[in-house]
Structure formats: structure tokens, C-alpha cells
Amino acid sequence: MIAGMKRLVTIFSIFSLAAALHADSPEGNETAVDRYHKTISQTVVEWSEAIDRWLSGWLGGEANESKKENETGLEEERKETDTFFQTRKYLSETPDAYIRMRGDFAIHSLESDESDVKFRAHLPLSHTQKRFRLFLEDINEENVDNLVKKSGTADNEASPKFGLNYFAPEAYGIDSKYTLGFSSLHPYIRARYNMVFEPDGWAIEPVQTFQYSEKDDFSESTALYFDTRPYDASLFRIELHRGTRAHEKGMAYGAALGYYWALESRSGMRLVQSFAGHTDYEYTPDGSYESRKFSGIYGYTTAFGYRRSVWRKWVYVEGTPAVSFRKRHDFRPDYSFSLVLDIFFGNYR
Numbered sequence: 480m481i482a483g484m485k486r487l488v489t490i491f492s493i494f495s496l497a498a499a500l501h502a503d504s505p506e507g508n509e510t511a512v513d514r515y516h517k518t519i520s521q522t523v524v525e526w527s528e529a530i531d532r533w534l535s536g537w538l539g540g541e542a543n544e545s546k547k548e549n550e551t552g553l554e555e556e557r558k559e560t561d562t563f564f565q566t567r568k569y570l571s572e573t574p575d576a577y578i579r580m581r582g583d584f585a586i587h588s589l590e591s592d593e594s595d596v597k598f599r600a601h602l603p604l605s606h607t608q609k610r611f612r613l614f615l616e617d618i619n620e621e622n623v624d625n626l627v628k629k630s631g632t633a634d635n636e637a638s639p640k641f642g643l644n645y646f647a648p649e650a651y652g653i654d655s656k657y658t659l660g661f662s663s664l665h666p667y668i669r670a671r672y673n674m675v676f677e678p679d680g681w682a683i684e685p686v687q688t689f690q691y692s693e694k695d696d697f698s699e700s701t702a703l704y705f706d707t708r709p710y711d712a713s714l715f716r717i718e719l720h721r722g723t724r725a726h727e728k729g730m731a732y733g734a735a736l737g738y739y740w741a742l743e744s745r746s747g748m749r750l751v752q753s754f755a756g757h758t759d760y761e762y763t764p765d766g767s768y769e770s771r772k773f774s775g776i777y778g779y780t781t782a783f784g785y786r787r788s789v790w791r792k793w794v795y796v797e798g799t800p801a802v803s804f805r806k807r808h809d810f811r812p813d814y815s816f817s818l819v820l821d822i823f824f825g826n827y828r
Contacts, residue, residue, distance in 0.1 A: 516824065519824050551677065553677065553681075553682050553708050554675070554682065556708050556714055557682060557714060560714045560741075564739065564747065568702075570599075573601065577600075578601075578824040579598070579599045579821055579822070580596070580598050580821070580822045581597045581820070581821050582596045582597075582819070582820045583818065583819040584818060585817035586817075589811065589812075599615065600613075601613070601614050612643070612644040614642060615640070615641045616640045616641070639662070640662050643658070643660070645658075652674045653672055653674045654674065655670070656670075657669070657670055666693050667690060667694075669689065669691075672686070673687075680708070681705060682707070683704070683705055684703070685701070685704075686701065686703070687699070687701050688700045688702075695724070697725040698723065699722060699723060700720065700721065700723075701720065701722065705717040705718075713738070713741070714737075716735075718735040720732065720733050729774075733753065733755045733756060734754045735753040737749060737751040745787055746785070746787030747786055748783070748784065749786075750782075750784075752781050753779070755776065755777060755779075759772060760777045763807060777807075778803060778805045780802070780803040780804075782801035783801070785799075794823075797818070801816070803815065
């Protein structure tokens with residue numbers, strides 16, 4: 480009952496905001512919501528510029544700026560697609576400056592329904608351009624207290640994170656990103672390396688990440704992207720990934736096939752087929768209290784998403800119907816529908 484009420488509140492809040500944004504107002508005139516958004520954005524930019532000037536001076540000023548190089552058409556398409564859909568690849572590597580508040584809810588035929596509000600920020604440090612980004616990620620209503628508490632039970636993947644990203648100059652064709660951060664108040668360091676090859680209309684990008692955490696010890700992961708542009712304003716992607724963690728048996732792995740296409744400047748669709756596997760997967764079947772082990776692909780998901788900017792250029796809505804087949808449900812179909820509302824502040828384009 481309580482979970483159902485929370486979902487109703489989330490849905491009501493989303494559509495209340497939509498109504499406020501779409502309130503009667505002549506085209507081009509500001510509403511109260513527009514003025515509120517502009518005030519927050521200006522405050523964000525002013526604070527980040529103050530931090531930026533201090534950091535830039537400490538690091539040597541203009542000598543630390545990064546110059547943007549010319550990009551091929553395929554590389555531009557890849558970046559535009561990842562930025563628009565806020566993909567995992569974009570969130571992992573972006574030097575863009577933005578602040579995003581995301582509200583989402585999902586209903587499932589087999590699993591529990593979900594609702595959440597998350598906050599993520601990459602502050603716009605224009606003087607240090609591309610090289611440095613302060614970040615604040617994965618904050619929601621349930622874990623916000625852990626931001627200032629050293630919780631020993633919080634799941635690292637869901638804990639709030641903050642710290643500093645450093646984007647090193649390219650060397651031998653390899654781009655490097657280094658992170659010094661905190662998950663709750665547990666410190667961690669991360670190094671991410673990637674390079675791009677473009678043979679005959681494809682972009683092939685291997686990515687390797689290493690992380691050491693005071694709480695979770697060592698972990699590493701590898702991703703491999705194969706991207707091509709079948710038609711203008713479209714992208715076809717094959718993604719392969721694997722990873723291991725210290726003190727955990729086996730290796731996680733997976734794959735995804737995705738087709739992304741832009742319908743117009745402010746809307747787009749994607750169709751993604753993904754697979755998740757593990758060499759030592761532990762799960763609890765439906766109707767049982769005993770865990771079991773499984774080696775192989777334990778999950779298949781087919782999802783279709785439609786995303787567009789609505790009412791204002793800084794508001795995006797995405798709806799995604801999907802069907803999943805998971806080992807713990809004996810591969811019975813789990814039908815779902817998720818709705819996401821993204822609101823951006825600051826200098827997000």
C-alpha cells in the first residue's frame with residue numbers, strides 16, 4: 480500500500496510539473512517555472528565559476544586547458560546519441576558540464592514496481608575545460624543521509640558519490656580519465672582508459688577501467704563498443720562487457736545490440752536487445768528460500784524507448800516498454816513499462 484502511494488505521488492508530481500510548464504502563457508513569455516529554473520541555473524554557474532577560477536589558478540591557468548579537436552561525422556553522431564539518451568557510456572566518460580535531476584518509475588508484471596528521484600551534477604569548470612570536473616552522483620531520497628555518514632551496509636552501486644574527475648591529455652591515441660572520489664565517505668580511486676579506431680565506416684572503442692575502494696577493495700571491467708552509422712541521424716551499436724571484483728567468485732559479462740535514431744532535433748528512439756551473464760551466478764528462484772548457482776546467461780531484455788524534449792529545452796521525458804526473461808523467474812516473461820523525467824540546470828546544452 481505504501482509503495483503504491485509513493486508511485487502515485489511520483490506520477491502526480493511528474494504531471495503536475497508538466498501542467499505548470501505548460502501553463503497558459505504566450506509563446507516566448509516566461510512563466511514562474513521559467514524564472515525559478517533560470518535563478519537556480521545562474522546560482523549553479525556562479526558557484527561553479529568561483530570554484531573554477533580557484534582551481535584554474537592553482538593548476539597553472541591556461542596551460543591546463545584542453546583544446547577540442549576536429550571530429551569525424553561518425554564520432555559526432557556517437558557523442559550526440561550518447562548525450563541525448565544519457566547512456567552509461569556517456570555518464571562514464573563525459574567531460575560535459577550539467578546538473579540533472581531525474582524522476583523515474585517502473586511497473587513490472589513479475590518483479591516489484593519501482594520509483595525513485597536521483598540527482599547528478601558535473602560542475603561547469605570552463606577555465607579548466609575538459610580536464611577537470613567536480614561531480615556529485617547517484618543521490619536519491621533513500622541514500623542522501625549516507626552522503627555524510629560512513630555507512631558500512633550501503634550498497635556501493637547505489638551510494639551517493641562525489642569527488643573530482645581529471646581528463647588527462649591524449650597520449651599515443653589513448654584517452655585517460657582519473658577519479659578521486661568518495662562513495663558515502665568511503666574513498667576510492669579509479670582509472671579509465673579508452674581509444675578509438677575507425678576502420679571503414681566503423682568506430683571501435685575498447686575501454687578498460689580499474690578501481691580500488693577502501694570499502695570494496697579492487698574491481699576492474701572491460702567494455703568494447705562497435706559503432707556504425709547506417710543512415711544519417713542514426714547509430715547502430717554492438718557492446719560487449721565483462722568485469723570482476725575482489726572477494727567475489729567468477730566473472731560478470733554481457734552484450735547489447737542497440738539501434739538509435741533521431742526523429743528531429745529534440746526527439747529520438749532506441750531499440751536495445753541486451754544479455755547478462757555470469758560464470759558463478761547466485762540467485763533465489765521464485766517460491767524458494769534457498770539460493771542456487773548458475774553459470775551462463777541469466778537474463779535477456781528487449782526494450783524500446785522514445786525520448787523527447789517537452790515544453791522546455793531543459794526538460795526531457797522518456798517512455799520505455801520492455802520484456803525481460805530471467806533465470807530467477809525460470810525465464811518467464813516479465814513485462815514492464817518505465818517513465819523517466821529529466822530536468823537539467825546550468826549550462827546543459
